[in-house]
Amino acid sequence: MTSRRVLRCVALALVLAACTSEPMPEAKETSFIYRHTRAFLESEALLVLAKDWPKPAPEKERPAILTEWKVALAPFSEKGRRDRLRVFVETATGGFKVRCEQETELNAEQEDPLSLEKADWSPVSSNGAAASKFLFDLHRRIEPKETWREADIR
Numbered sequence: 001m002t003s004r005r006v007l008r009c010v011a012l013a014l015v016l017a018a019c020t021s022e023p024m025p026e027a028k029e030t031s032f033i034y035r036h037t038r039a040f041l042e043s044e045a046l047l048v049l050a051k052d053w054p055k056p057a058p059e060k061e062r063p064a065i066l067t068e069w070k071v072a073l074a075p076f077s078e079k080g081r082r083d084r085l086r087v088f089v090e091t092a093t094g095g096f097k098v099r100c101e102q103e104t105e106l107n108a109e110q111e112d113p114l115s116l117e118k119a120d121w122s123p124v125s126s127n128g129a130a131a132s133k134f135l136f137d138l139h140r141r142i143e144p145k146e147t148w149r150e151a152d153i154r
Contacts, residue, residue, distance in 0.1 A: 030132050031099035033092050039131050041089045041142075043098055048138045053085060064088045073107065073114050080107035080114075082121065083130055098138065102131035 034041060045065055049056065055070035065087040074080040086101045104126035107119045 023037075023148070030128075030135050031097050032135065033095050033097045034035055034096040034142060038089050038096055041098055044142055045087050045089070045098065045138055048134060048141055049085070049087070051137075052134075069105075071116065073116065073119070075114055077110050077113050078106050080119070081105065082107075083126070085131055085134055087134070098135065100131040100135050102126045102128050 003070065046056070049065065050065055053070055056065050056067045065085075067085045068083045069082040071082040072080060081104060083102060083104050086103065088097075088099050088101075090097045090099070103123070105121040105123050106115055108122050109115070109118050109120045113119050
């Protein structure tokens with residue numbers, strides 16, 4: 001009888017442990033400083049963005065590069081989302097600082113969540129994963145690893 005009671009307690013403890021959830025990760029700002037010109041950094045940023053993001057609206061004098069929304073609809077309410085990036089090239093000591101912000105919105109449409117025309121977008125906090133991925137892709141493009149130079153045998 002006591003072994004069943006112990007098993008039930010252990011099972012209950014496992015269920016409670018499985019149900020506890022960790023808090024959502026918060027966005028962390030990541031940026032890199034480069035010794036290149038602003039025009040070079042902006043052109044490289046546009047090339048990296050062109051791989052995965054809808055084209056940004058062309059503007060001559062812009063404070064930031066803003067992509068179009070990348071939409072991923074889902075058949076369930078509040079599972080569809082859209083993201084866009086805002087890339088800044090700012091003056092910093094020693095060169096220019098490139099940083100990126102991610103905006104995320106969820107589709108709260110109940111009746112037809114797969115309809116882009118009926119979508120009801122509401123902003124939510126983002127963990128910044130897409131922004132970080134962009135920054136690291138840009139960093140690898142501008143300053144690629146050169147481990148082949150350090151190798152003894154080529």
